[in-house]
Amino acid sequence: MGKPTIAMVNGVAAGAGLSIALAADMRFVGKSARMTTAFAKVGFSGDFGSHYFLHKLVGTSKARELYFTAEILNAEQIEKLGLANRVVDDANLESETMTFAKKLASGPRVAWWHVKKNMKVAEEGTLSEALDSEAARMIRTGETEDHKEAARAFAARVLKEGGPDDATRLNYAWRLALARHLNPLERAVLEKTLAQQRELFAAEKPSADLLLKVGDYKHPEAANPVELAAWTALANVLLNLNETISQ
Numbered sequence: 001m002g003k004p005t006i007a008m009v010n011g012v013a014a015g016a017g018l019s020i021a022l023a024a025d026m027r028f029v030g031k032s033a034r035m036t037t038a039f040a041k042v043g044f045s046g047d048f049g050s051h052y053f054l055h056k057l058v059g060t061s062k063a064r065e066l067y068f069t070a071e072i073l074n075a076e077q078i079e080k081l082g083l084a085n086r087v088v089d090d091a092n093l094e095s096e097t098m099t100f101a102k103k104l105a106s107g108p109r110v111a112w113w114h115v116k117k118n119m120k121v122a123e124e125g126t127l128s129e130a131l132d133s134e135a136a137r138m139i140r141t142g143e144t145e146d147h148k149e150a151a152r153a154f155a156a157r158v159l160k161e162g163g164p165d166d167a168t169r170l171n172y173a174w175r176l177a178l179a180r181h182l183n184p185l186e187r188a189v190l191e192k193t194l195a196q197q198r199e200l201f202a203a204e205k206p207s208a209d210l211l212l213k214v215g216d217y218k219h220p221e222a223a224n225p226v227e228l229a230a231w232t233a234l235a236n237v238l239l240n241l242n243e244t245i246s247q
Contacts, residue, residue, distance in 0.1 A: 001116075002112070002113035002116060003109070003112065003113070004025050004026070004104050004112050004116070005023075005024040005025045005026070006024055006025065006026045006027070006028060006097060006100065006101055007020065007021040007022075007023075007024035007026070007027045007028070008027075008028050008093060008094065008097045009021055009027060009028070009029045009030065009033045009035070009084075010030045010032075010033060010090065010093050010094070011030075011032075011033060011034075012033070012034045012035075012036070013033070013034070013035045013036075014034075014035070014036045014037075014038040015036075015037070015038040015039055015044075015046075015050075016047065016048045016050075018035055018036065018037060018038070018050060018054075019046075019047070019048035019049055019050035019053065020048065021035070022049075022050060022053035022054055022057060022083070023048075023049060023053055025116070026085040027083060027084050027085055028084070028085060028086050028088060028093060028096065028097040028100070029075055029078055029079070029083075029084040029086070029087050029088070029093075030075070030087075030088060030089070030090040030093040031075045031087060031088070031089055031090055032075070032090050033074075033075050033078065033087075034072050034073060034074060034075075035072070035073045035078050035083060036066075036070055036071065036072040036073065037050065037054070037066050037067050037070050038070050039067070039070065040067060040068065040069070040070045041070045046067060051063070051067070054066065054067075056123065057081075057082060057083055058081050058082065058083065062081065075087050107146075108141070108144065108146035108147070108150075109146075110141060110144045110146060111141045111144070111146060111147075114137040114140065114141055117133065117137065118130070118133050118134055118137060121133040
């Protein structure tokens, strides 16, 4: 499922019920909630993917213990094991869960889908596969209206807060792009190019046309998907600054 999922546990999640809760992306749990594998108590081995999800969440050794003993976990134990994202007073459980769910629903839904795909690769693949997946999906999400709207808002804030002149604002934009928009690997790639970019801005007065020139610039070392995605991230910021300056 491409959408984020939340299991709200307000009672006992046992057996197949536990399996369903573990399959969700997140679990919000009431203080009176309980969890147990339960299967061993009735001579069953367990189903509905509970072995798969439980060992990923708590580790193989603890998962075996919980299956062998069918121990009933209280809310404190559930949280300590990392099976709950939040433990909430029973009276507030539904409202807090729904508030969080609505917040997610109003967010960048396409990005959430790609986040889940990235997490799947990270769980089952190699670091190299995870980096390739992240790079490709950064480019795809960079084309969405969610990203473009956020980038336009970011550009408008840069022009408003950056400083009294274009050069100061653009330096501010660079700092924010590096600090807020990029992960450490992408930041390292872009830092290699910023000196060259600053030379361009030093040679010509910052303008909308110059921003487009920088946005079209391709770093010669940006040869792999991660580096290309990193450069695309900065180019998107600059191109959206261009749109704001041009208005």
